[in-house]
Amino acid sequence: MITMARRLAAPVAAMAGFGAWQLQHKCEAKSEQKGVHKTLTSVNDNTRTETWETNEQQSGIGGLAWSVRKRTLHGGRQEGCEEIEVDNGLLSFTILPTRGMSIGRVGAGKALPLGWKSPVREVVHPKHVDLQDFNGLGWLSGFNEWLVRCGVAFAGHPGKDGEQLLTLHGRVGNIPASEVTVEVDAHHPHTIRVRGRVDEAMFKFADWELWTEVATEPGSDKLRVHDILVNRSSYEREYQLIYHTNFGPPILEEGGTFEAPVQSVMPFNAHAMSEVGTWQTYKGPTPDYGETVYCVTPHSDSSGQTVVALVNAAGDRGVSCRYSTSSLPALSLWKNTDTVEEGYATGVEPGTGFPFRRPLEREAGRVPKLAAGGSVAFSLEWQVLRSAAAVSAIKAEIAGIQKGRVGTIDRGSPML
Amino acid sequence: MITMARRLAAPVAAMAGFGAWQLQHKCEAKSEQKGVHKTLTSVNDNTRTETWETNEQQSGIGGLAWSVRKRTLHGGRQEGCEEIEVDNGLLSFTILPTRGMSIGRVGAGKALPLGWKSPVREVVHPKHVDLQDFNGLGWLSGFNEWLVRCGVAFAGHPGKDGEQLLTLHGRVGNIPASEVTVEVDAHHPHTIRVRGRVDEAMFKFADWELWTEVATEPGSDKLRVHDILVNRSSYEREYQLIYHTNFGPPILEEGGTFEAPVQSVMPFNAHAMSEVGTWQTYKGPTPDYGETVYCVTPHSDSSGQTVVALVNAAGDRGVSCRYSTSSLPALSLWKNTDTVEEGYATGVEPGTGFPFRRPLEREAGRVPKLAAGGSVAFSLEWQVLRSAAAVSAIKAEIAGIQKGRVGTIDRGSPML
């Protein structure tokens, strides 16, 4: 039996930048003696848990109310899907191990849901998703998450790359996690972590391990995603990763805005080009709108961090995302402000590149490579903004990064 | 928690013709207090039942013997499939929630099975069906039902429609039901109903709810299918639905006939054209026959109802189908009188259109549309004919609808 820590150690030993994660892991090693350390699913241990639960009373950890509950879903296309619900007392969210550790729903209480409502109303088991359907659009028959990772061998729109059809947004959102653990620190601030390893492996083509972590603290208005992608192959390989994070009402509404320190923005297609003058403002639900997409390159501060935000019309509610542009230089803004029934939503999607077909992304120099045995880390912190003051603070921070530099708009012909 | 009735109410509130179903439902509301109302599968309740059973003794309902039994199938490609067997004392049949509420087997006792024997001998779980296989023919690797619905976004032969390959007979027969209930009325005639909702949902493309119901009464020689298709999308959408209902021996045999009030018939292809002179008569099992298909437009009576029948050679056994041609104007007659081992069978298939590729059907004006939020009902009543008298009565009824009008044969070139 090999533990997760020991398995990870080998391939990433030489990885630059991985020190912080290792350090954190060692700290946990101490606290694990008193904290929660639960394996919910494990290929190594040949384990899968049907249901499980812990909370502050049961574990005796922390003074604030929190809980983590695991259940298995039944009926329809969700039969057999696993769901872990974390409630930190303020924020609650679900992790979907069966769907590549996607985050299903998020909300700050019932008053402030962050997600959106897709016509796909079940948590669809990958066994019922045929990625080849409709010439590579089958991913859409399972799409309803708040955050779904697109990738990792490919992540964009469907299309041929050589002889092979690369299906929409890749495979990793429809691969069940092989190892899933829940950890809660005994020491302050009692961080709650849900970790899972998702393997995208195909003989001759891919040997990716995506180590995912979603973390939060009791009472916090933040959740953090901290992933490490490892290339276990002997060869340098291209990868793509897009954090397809999606929002609906009440934050998304007519007059709501997308805020970011913009270096440049490029309309994705002709429809987006026609509205580029108002690209940072949202329409209300609009019949026959379909979608527009803007390819944004944000500025970052001296430490390589950027902040972007989605803000409602009144400017008193929103959500921000703080992340490093070094591993995620591109941000796709998906404005799907069609009708409510069709899924009125916007996607704020930091990524290694934009969702053009991979050959186009490669030509544009936006398909990074990972060395044999190499790894790369991705960290994003989402924060719920619950007051005008919180919104103003983020706007000020964004302005500080922008430093008055004017973002450019690429009005050249879009690549689609 | 939202009950089925409440969920249904909203989208179909404005639906013309839905009054009858609602009225029926209200009547049931009364009887439910004493009758059987069992939820077997529910996404809303996060429930799936491994096994369950009720009958006249256990429930205290009705004076005749009847039973409803639910089990889960195991082994091979049927692992995990759900099956509900209804026995009304005369007829018995199985409903397959995992396969889109198809009807698996039907028989009036062991002496008079209505179904057929496919080379596919298991109830195949959709996870083992790859609809893309063999250029869109993968549906055939799960095909063995007595009644399987083809549809609902597309229903015919595989082929490209624009950029997308529409696979044979659509998706709905391979989508597991999200809500499944069994109901038995406390009051006479103690109707037994198995209901299930099947969702064909794909972001940007489809948001269909197909509410299915199969009903019968203790001791009856009839079973009724009553479906309602709801378009939950904001947009008018094309749909196709074919009730692919299939029969083998003993009703199907050499010299057996298909009876219908025929307005017109069109051979599906050259092979069918070559035998159009005997299109209503069946051959015995015929090596290398393959299949012929005839596209029939039946007459209906003044109330819009038609009756068709399949009759054995002696004219003393058969099965009839009574339905409204308003929502199902077309009927495909599939004569698969190949060898017994290959699946000697005939399909009597009322539908919204014929099984040509959708672009051809659209061009011929046979692809209906459903408005945003709209719904359409389909009702079919199948009756087993167990005597020469019963067969004669149906033939007389058919002649009454035909009223001596001569059906035309379209000898023009078939569209395939």
Next chain:
Amino acid sequence: MITMARRLAAPVAAMAGFGAWQLQHKCEAKSEQKGVHKTLTSVNDNTRTETWETNEQQSGIGGLAWSVRKRTLHGGRQEGCEEIEVDNGLLSFTILPTRGMSIGRVGAGKALPLGWKSPVREVVHPKHVDLQDFNGLGWLSGFNEWLVRCGVAFAGHPGKDGEQLLTLHGRVGNIPASEVTVEVDAHHPHTIRVRGRVDEAMFKFADWELWTEVATEPGSDKLRVHDILVNRSSYEREYQLIYHTNFGPPILEEGGTFEAPVQSVMPFNAHAMSEVGTWQTYKGPTPDYGETVYCVTPHSDSSGQTVVALVNAAGDRGVSCRYSTSSLPALSLWKNTDTVEEGYATGVEPGTGFPFRRPLEREAGRVPKLAAGGSVAFSLEWQVLRSAAAVSAIKAEIAGIQKGRVGTIDRGSPML
């Protein structure tokens, strides 16, 4: 209820060469009274066993230690896969009913594993394998077995045959077995048998039953595969079957050799052609090597048997395979001596033909047909060679079959 024996009896009654299997079966019938006869999975009995175990103590059979253990795998892409582990005291191996009765791992103790290490590290459930992926290469996302059968309607490299894409190595390795039994004879030599029937059925296209058996004796260094393929269709049909058996270190190593009585060898492609001079010798792990394949036609002895072997560099360890060339005239030698991480392996693959696309195989006369109702048997005996003496004995036997005849090398242009 129909037992396996009775079901089998009918279709293969007239089969030439099947007498031996029937005779064996009758002998077992006697021993079954005292021996072990356990049904683990059965569509007929609607049974699936989560876990099960027997051994020499529990059963009271035999004087040597042995065991058979069945378990169900959990987590990741292996969720729900069945695995049967047979340990005869010397050899241990796993059978994977969910993956077409493939043999997963094999080893003579921990010191001498026979298998290899694929980047695909889980026993992948077919529900997570999309054979259509990457233009028909999806099979590679589940490939890590010691022995996987390629077939049975088609078995080679992906490519169109008429309108249909035949996916890599066919379907049968990703079809779960419908009937699985374990049998242990009460009488000496207490043969342990794991049997399973895998159905490749598709209406209009295929009705194959593949009856598989893996057998060994307590304390033996041999395991035998004995399969019977039955064509239940009414029509003569083409079939292809390749026993894709794969080896890694320690037997595979630099300087290791493939030994066989060679009638002729044909390089599969240009890369193989360039190294044809050393085709029987292995390289160590070689970055960027990829693979080479040689198409071998072995000689057989007067009874139609041949022997081939894989031998390590020192010539003191190896594995041999003894089989009849009458049903398996071709042998593909797959030299995948790439890096260890990419899956350093070699495949010794007796087959009905070579893995070229089916149209090419057909043109070359290497696609056999099976009559309606006909069947064909395949028997292979693998033996672990644990000493220089054992290796020498096999080499002498091979030389005896070769009888000094010089094998020809087909240096013509390869067909790929």
